[in-house]
Amino acid sequence: MSSSMSSPAINADISEMLLELGKHEMNVNQNRFKYQMYRKAAKSVVDHPKRIQSVAEAKGLAGVGAKIALKIMDFVANGSNRQLDRVRQSDTNQSINELLRVSGIGPKLAAKLMADGIDTIDRLRTIADTLTDHQKIGLKYVDEFERKIPREEIQKIETLLTAKMNEFNKNLLLTICGSYRREARESGDIDVLITHRNVTSDQMKFKTNTYLKDSVRSLQKCGLITDRLSLGDTKFMGVCRLSKECPHRRIDIRFLPLDQYFCGILYFTGNDFFNQQMRKHANEMGFTLNEYSLRRLGLTSVPGEPIAITSEKEIFEYIDFPYKEPRDRNF
DNA sequence: AGGACGTCGCATTTCG
DNA sequence: CGAGATGCGA
DNA sequence: GTCCT
Numbered sequence: 001m002s003s004s005m006s007s008p009a010i011n012a013d014i015s016e017m018l019l020e021l022g023k024h025e026m027n028v029n030q031n032r033f034k035y036q037m038y039r040k041a042a043k044s045v046v047d048h049p050k051r052i053q054s055v056a057e058a059k060g061l062a063g064v065g066a067k068i069a070l071k072i073m074d075f076v077a078n079g080s081n082r083q084l085d086r087v088r089q090s091d092t093n094q095s096i097n098e099l100l101r102v103s104g105i106g107p108k109l110a111a112k113l114m115a116d117g118i119d120t121i122d123r124l125r126t127i128a129d130t131l132t133d134h135q136k137i138g139l140k141y142v143d144e145f146e147r148k149i150p151r152e153e154i155q156k157i158e159t160l161l162t163a164k165m166n167e168f169n170k171n172l173l174l175t176i177c178g179s180y181r182r183e184a185r186e187s188g189d190i191d192v193l194i195t196h197r198n199v200t201s202d203q204m205k206f207k208t209n210t211y212l213k214d215s216v217r218s219l220q221k222c223g224l225i226t227d228r229l230s231l232g233d234t235k236f237m238g239v240c241r242l243s244k245e246c247p248h249r250r251i252d253i254r255f256l257p258l259d260q261y262f263c264g265i266l267y268f269t270g271n272d273f274f275n276q277q278m279r280k281h282a283n284e285m286g287f288t289l290n291e292y293s294l295r296r297l298g299l300t301s302v303p304g305e306p307i308a309i310t311s312e313k314e315i316f317e318y319i320d321f322p323y324k325e326p327r328d329r330n331f
Numbered sequence: 332a333g334g335a336c337g338t339c340g341c342a343t344t345t346c347g
Numbered sequence: 348c349g350a351g352a353t354g355c356g357a
Numbered sequence: 358g359t360c361c362t
């Protein structure tokens with residue numbers, strides 16, 4: 001989904017090439033900075049209103065330098081890109097990408113598995129006993145986790161979650177963020193934020209609470225949560241299923257103190273590019289904004305104490321940034 | 332020319 | 348055994 | 358790989 005629908009993605013093919021090269025840098029070469037630069041370039045390209053025709057035109061785009069400009073021209077002239085073709089036919093690349101489908105397996109382990117001759121998911125199953133709990137669950141649901149979640153299913157999960165949480169503690173509040181909150185028709189996973197009316201970050205500094213663990217236990221008991229990838233005092237990562245007819249879904253639940261709840265909702269609603277732009281604007285207005293708080297910057301750029309926030313809208317008002325409904329944050 | 336590029340919670344491994 | 352480092356995901 | 362200093 002490109003940010004502006006004005007001219008329907010005239011450079012979409014170039015953008016996809018760059019994204020694929022970026023993925024290769026991340027997955028095979030383990031270079032996340034090159035990956036991010038390719039992503040940035042890909043976004044510039046897809047937002048560019050006319051077909052890229054020259055090196056100069058390419059280099060004018062943010063994130064596109066000499067090297068990527070040449071790759072773009074190669075692609076435009078030949079309908080393909082030599083490096084991309086080489087990457088695609090590489091057995092190593094194909095194997096690593098197959099292994100990376102398993103949640104909990106990253107570039108490091110994938111490379112090690114390759115060295116040990118484990119180059120397919122089928123072979124991975126033969127050594128499943130050596131995997132961590134997280135990786136075993138990733139393997140078990142490898143196909144299900146790749147299915148998109150229809151909005152209607154998340155709405156039902158939201159209703160169920162709200163009912164269960166309320167039943168177990170009336171002071172708990174809940175918001176499902178991510179692309180669901182941006183009103184997407186379907187989402188890749190479910191990102192839930194919860195807080196408690198009476199819990200502050202000051203309290204949590206010296207005393208943790210069990211609201212998250214208790215919530216998770218209650219949701220396991222009713223059968224919604226089926227597996228756990230990780231669980232601490234503030235973050236649960238795991239698996240849920242609405243009913244036996246539905247696939248298993250990835251779900252994250254975070255517990256935040258009330259004073260950080262709204263910055264958290266803003267942050268986890270995204271998208272990434274929207275957050276980036278809003279944080280930049282905050283800086284220009286003399287603030288610093290992150291997932292926890294909004295703080296005014298002093299003369300020496302030293303952040304002051306967090307500003308008290310009681311709604312998401314307030315954050316926009318403080319930094320004089322025009323309010324955008326979640327559905328309009330797909331930058 | 333050379334450093335920055337987001338940061339952090341959790342699970343696991345490694346070091347002492 | 349505990350403290351720090353690493354991998355991973357987001 | 359690109360940008361900034």
